[in-house]
Amino acid sequence: xxxxxxxxxxxxxxxxxxxxxxxxxxxxxxxxxxxxxxxxxxxxxxxxxxxxxxxxxxxxxxxxxxxxxxxxxxxxxxxxxxxxxxxxxxxxxxxxxxxxxxxxxxxxxxxxxxxxxxxxxxxxxxxxxxxxxxxxxxxxxxxxxxxxxxxxxxxxxxxxxxxxxxxxxxxxxxxxxxxxxxxxxxxxxxxxxxxxxxxxxxxxxxxxxxxxxxxxxxxxxxxxxxxxxxxxxxxxxxxxxxxxxxxxxxxxxxxxxxxxxxxxxxxxxxxxxxxxxxxxxxxxxxxxxxxxxxxxxxxxxxxxxxxxxxxxxxxxxxxxxxxxxxxxxxxxxxxxxxxxxxxxxxxxxxxxxxxxxxxxxxxxxxxxxxxxxxxxxx
Ligand SMILES: Nc1ncnc2c1ncn2[C@@H]1O[C@H](COP(=O)(O)OP(=O)(O)O)[C@@H](O)[C@H]1O
Ligand SMILES: [Mg+2]
Numbered sequence: 001x002x003x004x005x006x007x008x009x010x011x012x013x014x015x016x017x018x019x020x021x022x023x024x025x026x027x028x029x030x031x032x033x034x035x036x037x038x039x040x041x042x043x044x045x046x047x048x049x050x051x052x053x054x055x056x057x058x059x060x061x062x063x064x065x066x067x068x069x070x071x072x073x074x075x076x077x078x079x080x081x082x083x084x085x086x087x088x089x090x091x092x093x094x095x096x097x098x099x100x101x102x103x104x105x106x107x108x109x110x111x112x113x114x115x116x117x118x119x120x121x122x123x124x125x126x127x128x129x130x131x132x133x134x135x136x137x138x139x140x141x142x143x144x145x146x147x148x149x150x151x152x153x154x155x156x157x158x159x160x161x162x163x164x165x166x167x168x169x170x171x172x173x174x175x176x177x178x179x180x181x182x183x184x185x186x187x188x189x190x191x192x193x194x195x196x197x198x199x200x201x202x203x204x205x206x207x208x209x210x211x212x213x214x215x216x217x218x219x220x221x222x223x224x225x226x227x228x229x230x231x232x233x234x235x236x237x238x239x240x241x242x243x244x245x246x247x248x249x250x251x252x253x254x255x256x257x258x259x260x261x262x263x264x265x266x267x268x269x270x271x272x273x274x275x276x277x278x279x280x281x282x283x284x285x286x287x288x289x290x291x292x293x294x295x296x297x298x299x300x301x302x303x304x305x306x307x308x309x310x311x312x313x314x315x316x317x318x319x320x321x322x323x324x325x326x327x328x329x330x331x332x333x334x335x336x337x338x339x340x341x342x343x344x345x346x347x348x349x350x351x352x353x354x355x356x357x358x359x360x361x362x363x364x365x366x367x368x369x370x371x372x373x374x375x376x377x378x
Contacts, residue, residue: 004070006034009041012069019057021048028091032081039074041066046083048091055080101209101238103220109356110143112220112242113349114235114270118257120151120226123278124247126323127313127342128223129157133328134346136178140355141217143173145208146183147235148225149201155185159326163187171212177331182212202234209238218355227260236268243273243353245310248301250280251294258304273352275302276345280312283337289314308352311345314338
């Protein structure tokens, strides 16, 4: 006869879900004691409410599961207790926080990709906007959250300036070029500086993730502020499964940027997926590539971080001129070298982080078509 250890029993109990909360018993901290004596096992389970109508679920399922996993168990006794008021509210608070951000759900079909950089002015926003437009052009549904609250530039680059419509406390993100977008700039206007500090910013970012009808796009790109500040940490907290792409220039000291990116990834838990080098060279009328800002920064940063270099984007005045009139270069001049480099980077990104399968149908879909003008890319 071989009886399982407490750890082995605990692992099996963790696979059992609470029928109402749809989370494993260990995650919900419901298993309070496991005793093994001879061929008998005793398990103490704390229910969320004392008179829980699902009592018999546990007294049936727990013994069945344990005996199935460990045939040598002869007897399973399930004792039930109830959580204290305090334990219960901690549990509910935790669940609410998790559910509040749809992208944080384990079955979310959205790939969240944050675009970061060591410092400002490297072309992070231009890259983000063009990647978003390129992904949409390739047929993916795309959201773009401008999280650079102090230095927002997405509204200008996409040419969106209207205040978004609000329906039933849900913000409807304007959609341009197949990209749904939200920015603090849509609410404050370009001339009003944002003076909020940490807690307010945290709240604003949370609202952008929870109160915006993003409608589960294939990709949600997030234009992070430069550096490793509060906002980036907030984002990471709300988006535990997100990846990060680092934009850099050829001359940036790879060592420094890598250090910062590594620090940021460690601090936020975001996983760095790749590097994009911007302003890599200027193609002269003579057909030669001039490395205006030096060479090699992107490749050495990628090597240091152990991730692929997704693209080298040339300097092209057209990119800036078009950005200033709200027109992504990948759409307006798709055959240009700069657009091709950005399209390639977007495709590399799709290879690395393919769209997640969509659940066949969510059970909680409304039976009546939603009044919200949300669209699906496919
Ligand atoms: N590859 C490029 N070619 C020409 N101009 C560029 C390129 N990338 C960025 N720019 C311009 O450089 C400026 C800074 O870019 P931006 O995307 O706002 O940087 P960041 O978001 O990193 O601060 C903008 O005026 C932008 O149009
Ligand atoms: Mg920017």
